Amino acid sequence: MCRRRGFILVSMLILLNFVHTKETAPGVENFENYFNEIDVEDEQAEDKTRNAVNSPLQRWPSKLLRYKISSDYSKDEVDNVHAALRVFNDTTCLKFNEYDEIRDGNIRYINYKKSPDMCGTRVGFNPLTPTGPHDVVLNSYCLSERGVIQHETLHVLGLYHEQSRPDRNKYVQIEYANIPQKYWPQFIAYPEIYTTTYNVKYDYESLMHYSQFAFAKDQAKPSMRARIGNTVIDRKMGQILGPSEGDLTKIKIMYKC
Numbered sequence: 001m002c003r004r005r006g007f008i009l010v011s012m013l014i015l016l017n018f019v020h021t022k023e024t025a026p027g028v029e030n031f032e033n034y035f036n037e038i039d040v041e042d043e044q045a046e047d048k049t050r051n052a053v054n055s056p057l058q059r060w061p062s063k064l065l066r067y068k069i070s071s072d073y074s075k076d077e078v079d080n081v082h083a084a085l086r087v088f089n090d091t092t093c094l095k096f097n098e099y100d101e102i103r104d105g106n107i108r109y110i111n112y113k114k115s116p117d118m119c120g121t122r123v124g125f126n127p128l129t130p131t132g133p134h135d136v137v138l139n140s141y142c143l144s145e146r147g148v149i150q151h152e153t154l155h156v157l158g159l160y161h162e163q164s165r166p167d168r169n170k171y172v173q174i175e176y177a178n179i180p181q182k183y184w185p186q187f188i189a190y191p192e193i194y195t196t197t198y199n200v201k202y203d204y205e206s207l208m209h210y211s212q213f214a215f216a217k218d219q220a221k222p223s224m225r226a227r228i229g230n231t232v233i234d235r236k237m238g239q240i241l242g243p244s245e246g247d248l249t250k251i252k253i254m255y256k257c
Helices: 075-091 140-144 146-157 181-187 245-254
Strands: 010-014 064-069 095-098 108-114 119-123 132-138 172-174 224-228 231-233
Touching: 064 075, 075 095, 075 140, 075 146, 108 146, 119 146, 132 146, 140 146, 146 245
Parallel strands: 064 095, 064 108, 108 132
Antiparallel strands: 010 119, 119 132, 172 224, 224 231
């Protein structure tokens, strides 16, 4: 697979690791340290860690998005997808409605599929295939957490990861000595020619931010530390409870809400 810069259509595979630390409490917090969000064997891995798509061609052309849920989802899983998408309907100008083949015909729609082991999706709209399904694959764990479903949906809408913003070095320090070298591409900060922050302030609480222990060799030590000026501190980063205000603000700007 050839690496391409500039305008690029990418696929993102997500494998989830569940890490329990001393700081986590029982419940959803036990699943906050999920990472490995890119297949590191993929030669395009470096191009998959940006913040938000810069090309208008990679944004969905309509504020009305159709979606379809796989027939092999359980009732609880179906309900979780509906509830996860309802948040975007309630907080942005985007409207997610279920796809109906008779009514909607051969339009582009988001297709939530079941996977035994992976969770992932292509980032942004693909103008080269403007009809048919845009697949989002979710395993049982992903389907049990609405925040993870929303994380994937934000990828569909065009958001990459917060810690790869072009200005991220002002806000985080990457501890490369505690990260296996094969995962280093996932921590690259990209220049604004490839991505944009939409002038939204850096958001440690973003649903799109890696955990502070992402890919750490020693899980007792952070792989990322927050910066306050020249001071480096340890703090929690990322969450899977739902979109942050920063996440929603980017979507509103991207889609001219």
